[in-house]
Amino acid sequence: MSTLTSNALAVLQPSFAGTEPPAWVLRLLGEGLTGVGLFGRNVQNPEQVARLTETLRAERPEVLVAMDEEGGDVTRLEVRQGSSFPGNLALGAVDDPELTLRVARELGRRLAACGVNMNWAPSADVNSNPDNPVIGVRSFGAEPELVARHTAAYIRGLHEAGVVGCTKHFPGHGDTATDSHHAMPRIDLSLEALRERELVPFKAAIAAGTKVVMSAHILLPALDEELPATLSPAVLSGLLRRPVADGGLGFDGVVSTDAMEMQAIAGTHGMQRGAVLAIAAGADALCIGHNADDDLVCGLRDALVAAVRAGELSEERLADAAARVRALAEWTRTSAAAGPVAPDEEIGLAAARRAVRVTGGEDYVPPSGPVYVASFTPVANMAAGEATPWGVGPELQRLLPGTRTGSYGPESGLAEATTDAGDLPLVAVVKDVHRHGWMAAALKALLADRPDAAVVEMGVPQAPPAGALHIATHGAARVCGRAAAEVITGATTG
Template sequence: MSDPSLERLVNATLLVPFPGAAAPRWVLEGLERGVSGVTLFAINGNVPSAGGLTALTAGLRATSEALVSIDEEGGDVTRLAHETGSPYPGSAALGALDDTATTWRVHRSLGAELRGAGVNLDFAPSADVNTADDNPIIGTRAFGSDPELVARHITAAVSGLQEAGVAACAKHFPGHGATSQDSHLEVPSIDADLPLLERREMVPFRAAIEAGVQSIMTAHIRVPALTGATPATLSPAAITGLLRGTLGYDGVVVTDALDMRAASGAMGIPEAAVRALAAGADLLCLGSKEYEDSVRAIREQIMAAVREGRLSAERLEESAARIAALKAWLAVPRTAEVDRAVGLEAARRAIRVTGSLSVAAPVIVELQAPSNIAVGPVPWGFGPWAPDAVPVDAETADPDELLARATGRPLVVVVRDAHRYAGHRALVTTLLSARPDAVLVEMGLPVWRPETAAYVATYGATRANARAAAELLGLVGEETEAGGTITSSEAG
């Protein structure tokens, strides 16, 4: 095979990142030479605004029919709304609501927003079954801990996105929900035998395949019973054996970002790229900072592996054919309308309340919880409706000072995944011991539920989740679908 032909085959496997609000020349030239597409990152400045994103993708389209991918889950993990928080609740809230028609509407509207902005491949939804309470990377990104519930919502989410003309990407195969480590930082391991994988992790992925999902993303996790010590992204047993063979999936397989330590920490991204392709992956998501020089090194390593016989050209040709089929699917016109009203509607219906919420002009104390790497620096909390809310560091906060602020006024304490932080639980316990009339709002997973306060579970920290809770607390009038508000007296 000639070098130009081989280079074009290798280029077809690449989803490249870049900095800024316009694609640089090396990206546009790469697309002309067969690079399949790009991955957009808010942290790279690729999503400056809705109009800016549309202009950026139009520039990409002028060069080729590129795949334009993004990690937009419509919940806590949002790129379109990274500056404000998503107007749609995430998977945990939709799973708590358990109305598949609403899940479909949310994802169809999200797909319409993406397609309107020129994005055609969405790294969503999460097909993970979140069975580990202390999971640091999935949590509210999963529809729940029951495989059948997750499966029915995966079907609805995939169908909604793809009806809007955006290729869905079910992730993270073979399932990241039973892990207690973050694959951005280390290699998580799942201690599950193959029968357990089949009746738990595989149920949502089978549903996604039956729903016609256009792509599936691998996880950088090891399952000793399946992959041995090798992460699934680099494991032929996981991709070619289980996903392709047992589950019968013949669509596009995308890697999770190869700059994550669990994939490439021991060997470097170029070698991880070779091993992922050899294992059966088709598209390589490189990460957020792998620019021109890195892309060149990755390309050269893959080409060298083919020349050395470690990777066959036929393996790359299989990937090229699958990617061409994906692009052909995307070329079929599909339209859907943006329906943002469904986001707030779903967030309201997903909230679960225990106890009385009879509060007026409360003092709001928000315990600042770190976001994981996947979520990133997206704002959360009641700030838009309660600008005087008190943000506190649970490790250094003075409970007496906080209690003094709330003298003679209702107290609302806001947490996010309190079950994961001992210092947060300790501070909340102290505050509630002094103020058993306080309201506790959990904006993560409602795992830890103290009995001494009124309790609100939003199942997510998106703007929609926060707005719905703010309405319940009387911080803001109820917003109508037309965009107006209903004051408390009008709402009765």
């Protein structure tokens, strides 16, 4: 295996299907592959993940094993039951950086216990556009300084647990109305505006010692009129890498791309050409989030090798990228040797309880028996996926036996929920009601018929509070559902 081929493998970070590593992954680890990514499809339980990562390390002891474990709405370790940790918006609502550090440290501790040593988190995006379809509750909030202090705390918490944090999505995905999983978002902001808002959290993360920054597949004409940030030398080698004295951010760690199969890259340049352009632009690690197999990964490896031999990609640039990835992998071995941190197992629920905001309810009487939970369900965020359950139904069923639930979408009749509820007290659960006209109309019709209903908003609480009791959880994690259910039932939250 040549050094050139080994370097091409080192910059790839593919995922795979199944709960055991396939033979092609183990073979490529022996040939130079330095990182892999795990998703919900790779997870049964923590013990199984630990066995999986042990198998990977038998082939390459220093392998980087990454997981997209943001907590909140985006969880992989708890994809089938919902997260034990609230997401960023809930932490931003509390605005206690020490709490954020503790949440990140405990989350990192659980990742490390499974052999996962890199987390593609936190999202440092300022959620300046409330109609954003892909960030939303994944952001700490809409204020740059708030996002900055919590991003820095989150990075420190992960690092204390020996897990690499990855600050994303550079230079900021918050002011978009397009999901880059599906198409190319465009942000028409001046460089001055970027510096005043989007870049503030990334500067804080770099100051806090973040070792990885993930690029966004977004077009910023103020910096590059043709290429998205992931493929743009002006964004990666210029703005991100350039010394602070010369107007850059001075980042010297690993630059990771967002998933290369997303349509903003794959649908415009193709994955192989995109891989070459990304490394040439200054990226070091190429995330391949879905649909990876032996042919795809070897095709990307060969495309990088061919680009070097054709003079389209500097051999020195590829070697530099590979060296950065290998150095990061070695850091994880050193941090793991320091030993695990102490458990802080209840911190997620404590944080979720602190994030709850209640409006109204002066005349609200907690139900003494079962209720009906009507959940108005939008299309799932691509980052979160369809598999993760959300809502307050399971927690209310636990606290109020006999509680029934129903799920309603855009095609549901506006009167269905009240009809299905019958004589039971009604709880309406919504998510980003301000972004979905059908949901707002359904909620309005429900409250016209049942003004005594309680409303739980589990997304961004942008719309005015409504209902006899309005509960904003700032996220849809399992613990957020539990915190809301405790308010509805008047349960003790000690």
